[in-house]
Amino acid sequence: MATQERLWIDPAEVERYVLELAQHGGDGTGVRRLVYSPEWVAAQDLVARWCEEAGMEVRRDAVGNVWGRLEGTEGGPSIATGSHIDSQNPGGRYDGALGVIAGILAVRAVRERYGRPRRTIEVVSLCEEESSRFPSAAFWGSRAITGRSTPEDAENMRGYGGETMAEAMRAVGLDPARIPEARRNDIETWIELHVEQGPILEQAGLPVAIVNGLPSIRHYVVRVDGRSDHAGAMPMDLRRDPMAGAAEMISGVIGTALQMGRPAVTTVGRMLVEPNFPAIVPERVTFTIDARHADPAQRDRLYAAHEALLREVAERRGLNVSWEITADLPPCPADPDLVRLLEEVAAEQGIPTMTMPSGAVHDTQRMAEIAKVAMIFVQSKDGRSHTPAEYTAPEHAAAGIQVLAAALHRLAY
């Protein structure tokens, strides 16, 4: 059903929801809310209560995703929205959390205005999108929904603290053996609202973007092995110093992405040095590379350049280099019809938007395996994200939620 009616989302209420959720795991202006932690459990309980207050039936699936459901009169596959409430360690209040709040407030808005929908609408609060507790568990919740998380994964994946995913699940009353039950094959359409996490909307002076695609991403864990020596007694020319090699590799991969130009991005965000003492040439340096590009051919060029550089530097310096690819997602175009629908309803609601690709990856990339997908971005202040400095103005958040609500109305009524 098309409508020209304006839907109203109260910015003050959005802000109230954001701040209330941020109390669980709150850390200054940010949050530390790792999957299956006490803070995360309390936050999921709050989400469940909000879903009920918005008129939805609530259930929790086998990995702990919280689902709110507004049953449609016609049944059939669902229109779903949502995001994740786990955070970086520490992260901001908005990354993920705003998409869950958006789903709840959008459903409440359309239900209050239009009553029961024809099609079923669902809101989901997903778990461990960030892989901030379990480094190899990115998109754990949405992977379970698409059938790509397994009980074996849960037993094998270890957290930064050494515990297994299965142990962490059991500690909050979840049975890893039941993970396959989280799978869904009855979601037709998925729309995720998220903060942009970059500076494009702010620079354009716009509150909202419609996202027409998500990037490819590859995560490498690179290990450089050299020879530990005394910092004074071993001459420079006889060393096999993995720190010297790693520094050259890191300069090189970052320089490659910079030179290739937007939207290529390469980040080295994590490094471990062994044994990590000032007066010892390290034995081993391990670092991550996060490399992304939206274009498949350019992506292949970026990855190949990185790998060639790692090999060349190691060879020249007498070091051993090896790597593991811990995440590898292809680029993910959004559904063109859904993008057009979002552009139309935004225009009907009088909300100025642009259409852009996402630089970040999202649960949407996983949901695309089972549903038609698109995303709504809202402006991020100074482009900051994955930090407690992250901020989105309530007016911008409310404008995005208004677009989401209008889209749900168009799709489900």
Place this chain on the structure above:
Amino acid sequence: MATQERLWIDPAEVERYVLELAQHGGDGTGVRRLVYSPEWVAAQDLVARWCEEAGMEVRRDAVGNVWGRLEGTEGGPSIATGSHIDSQNPGGRYDGALGVIAGILAVRAVRERYGRPRRTIEVVSLCEEESSRFPSAAFWGSRAITGRSTPEDAENMRGYGGETMAEAMRAVGLDPARIPEARRNDIETWIELHVEQGPILEQAGLPVAIVNGLPSIRHYVVRVDGRSDHAGAMPMDLRRDPMAGAAEMISGVIGTALQMGRPAVTTVGRMLVEPNFPAIVPERVTFTIDARHADPAQRDRLYAAHEALLREVAERRGLNVSWEITADLPPCPADPDLVRLLEEVAAEQGIPTMTMPSGAVHDTQRMAEIAKVAMIFVQSKDGRSHTPAEYTAPEHAAAGIQVLAAALHRLAY
């Protein structure tokens, strides 16, 4: 008293002492023996027992250094030898420990052959040379002896685990208020035997070196502050990435020392990244620089080049750089007469030696403030040190101890 008599040190007995001491804190072929740990206490107890067995009176000073004393008939200032038994974490069995064992076995050898000396001989087992538990406490034991460790230091210095030096001392029954009592002003001559920790002796095919000087050393803790951003959503050209800056700085300082040539050495052995997650451009990268040179003018050139590079990279990349200098020792020449005496007694004993500067710093550098000093190096296999792979052949160790014993005889009888 000059002598042409050969002294005999049994290599098998040296090896037995090394292996027995290595049982305290043993970790594979290495040791983890941090100052004031239970392993360290047990090792010092063993050293005390060995000193008694060698005919020395034993006492422990206010910081826990263990002293064995063979009183001379004439009294007066002492001829002292020894080293440290704390280790890197993990380190090898020989670094430091061999110098303590050498002192005990050398004193036992001259006492058994020549009886009571004219001059007093002392052997000391020092504590926290490595700063492997307390990063700013390098040479803690020898600094106390030279009057440079204070009760205030003990209250302020914190270990890698967060505890203060004072707390760690009290836990093993030492009173930090009494630290000044450890000071000595009655040591005339200091000779330290140590493993070379580098490849020079092995390449020369020699068991022993006489050390004619020790390098200047400066330790920097460099902090590079940038801006944490999302690894996908923030374009490369808008980032202020401290990892990119740190990598360029590290490549630069290591390259500078390599280009300057021997004996310049610069090491980056320790790095901390915040927040240290793969998908987050770091907010801050902190790393150490250990820079050494034996020549004062070249040293100044090395330090100035490092500091200029840090500033230039930070400026160009829009990063903030700051540093703290946590250790700064001038070069330390050995006493020329003492070096000549060691060369002579080695020749008398039929032990081939070379004379060379040390690349590493040692407690000797501190003892030089109150005594005439020199060192004896013994060959290190493959030049490895500060690693469990460290090894010195018993024959080479025994040859070095023979030189030490002959020197003690020449000086004290």
